[in-house]
Amino acid sequence: MEKLIISSCICGAEVTKEQNPNVPYTVEEIVREAKSAYDAGAAVIHLHVRWDDGTPTQSTERFQECVDAIREVCPDVIIQPSTGGAVGMTDLERLASTDIVPTPEFATLDCGTCNFGGDEIFVNTDTTIENFAKIMKERGIKPELEVFDKGMIDTALKVDKKGLLVHPLHFDFVLGVQMTATIRDLVFMVGSLPPGATWTATGLGKNAWAIAAATIAMGGHVRVGFEDHLYIEKGVLAESNGQLVEKAVKLAKLLGRPIANPTEAREILGMPPLKK
Ligand code: KMH
Ligand code: ZN
Numbered sequence: 001m002e003k004l005i006i007s008s009c010i011c012g013a014e015v016t017k018e019q020n021p022n023v024p025y026t027v028e029e030i031v032r033e034a035k036s037a038y039d040a041g042a043a044v045i046h047l048h049v050r051w052d053d054g055t056p057t058q059s060t061e062r063f064q065e066c067v068d069a070i071r072e073v074c075p076d077v078i079i080q081p082s083t084g085g086a087v088g089m090t091d092l093e094r095l096a097s098t099d100i101v102p103t104p105e106f107a108t109l110d111c112g113t114c115n116f117g118g119d120e121i122f123v124n125t126d127t128t129i130e131n132f133a134k135i136m137k138e139r140g141i142k143p144e145l146e147v148f149d150k151g152m153i154d155t156a157l158k159v160d161k162k163g164l165l166v167h168p169l170h171f172d173f174v175l176g177v178q179m180t181a182t183i184r185d186l187v188f189m190v191g192s193l194p195p196g197a198t199w200t201a202t203g204l205g206k207n208a209w210a211i212a213a214a215t216i217a218m219g220g221h222v223r224v225g226f227e228d229h230l231y232i233e234k235g236v237l238a239e240s241n242g243q244l245v246e247k248a249v250k251l252a253k254l255l256g257r258p259i260a261n262p263t264e265a266r267e268i269l270g271m272p273p274l275k276k
Contacts, residue, residue, distance in 0.1 A: 003260035004252045005221040005268060007044035007172075007200055008037035010241045012227025013056035013086035014116075020230040020237045025050040027062075031069045036242030037225065038074040041249045043265035045070065046108070046144075046223065048082045049097075056086035060099040067100055076262045076274055080106040080144060083132060087120045091128050098141060105271055109133060109143035111159075112152035114178040129155060133164035142271055144200070145171045148178040153192050160194075168270045169197040172223060175211060176204030183207075183214050190218060198269060202228045212248055216255045221268075222248050 010024065010033040017023050024030045034045050047070075049062045067079055081097035081104050098107050109132050110124045136143050143165065145156045159165060173189045175181035181203035193199060202223035203211025212222050224244040232238040232247060249259055260268060 001219055001257050002268060003264050004216060004248075004257040005044060005200065005260045005265040006042045006245055006248050006252075007046050007080070007221065007223040007225075008034075008042040008241045008245055009046040009048075009202070009223055009225035009227035010034055010037055011048045011050065012225070013048045013050075013082070013084075015226055015230060016054060020226065022238065022240060023054075023226050023230075025054045026052050027065055027069055030066050031073060033226070033241045034070045034077070035073045036240040037245045038077050040242040040245035041259045042077070042241075042245045043260050043262045044078040044080055044106070045074070046080045046082065046225065046227070047097075048085070048227065058082075058085045058089060058093050058096045060096045063097045064100045067104075078106055078262050078265060078271075078274075079104060080108065082108050084108055084110045084122065084146065087116050087122050091131065095132065095135065098136075098139070102275065103139050104141055105266075105274070106142045106144060106269075107136060108146050108172070109136060110146045110148075110152075111156045112148065114148045116177070126155070126158075130159055130162065130164060133159050137164055137166060142166070142170065142269065145169060146174060147171055147189070148174050150179075150189060150192055153189065157194065167196065169194065170269055171197055171199045173199065173201040174204070174228070175201065176207070181205055181207045181211055183210065186211060186214055186218070190220065204228050206234075209247070209251070213251050213255070216248075216252050216257050222252075224248050
């Protein structure tokens with residue numbers, strides 16, 4: 001079977017040190033977590049950044065500082081800045097993460113609006129999605145199409161029909177936020193993809209590792225990290241993103257999937273080699 005790409009969402013925008021003291025805020029902590037994930041086998045770092053007090057930010061300067069420092073210790077890793085940012089940020093604010101130098105090779109593109117609990121709404125209108133897609137295409141940034149339910153796959157395909165996306169398409173299913181995270185959901189989502197698309201999945205909540213195992217068995221790619229997973233097993237907080245990646249690597253070994261390094265991950269995703 002094709003090699004497995006492991007993405008690590010090391011930080012997120014919403015999780016806090018109160019929930020797990022190992023969630024990184026400072027540049028040093030973010031670098032520590034990126035390195036632990038990379039050393040354990042992650043080819044992709046899905047990146048949010050914070051100010052030192054934990055406040056999420058899309059500041060270009062803060063992203064630049066973090067990306068430069070991650071590059072020092074993970075020279076070839078694929079760094080994927082978030083353009084989702086945190087709930088309530090403006091589109092302009094969210095896109096600032098992509099203004100770093102060099103221009104990122106990969107970034108998220110959220111494909112719909114969703115409920116984030118309580119009164120929190122993560123807003124992505126059709127206009128926002130098309131604008132983000134257009135900007136990413138113009139700048140040569142490969143979008144990871146973040147889909148929180150099946151309707152968002154349909155939205156991505158509408159955007160594709162307008163010629164705003166470059167193939168092969170790559171989707172990331174974030175299960176357990178807007179829709180449940182069950183194997184039935186996963187099979188339904190995979191069955192809704194167009195031919196030739198690649199996909200990653202992550203499951204939040206009690207089925208997290210069942211979703212990871214099913215994804216590995218089905219030929220998809222896996223995302224793990226503090227943004228989605230604060231626990232390594234029921235009731236036990238994860239010590240690091242590396243520990244979560246190690247668990248995904250163990251599952252892959254059991255299921256006979258070798259792990260893709262960043263160079264191999266770029267080939268699988270149809271991305272050009274890293275510019276030196
Ligand atoms: N923090 C969420 C509001 C992304 O990174 O593109 C959005 C998010 C998705 O995490
Ligand atoms: Zn994110």
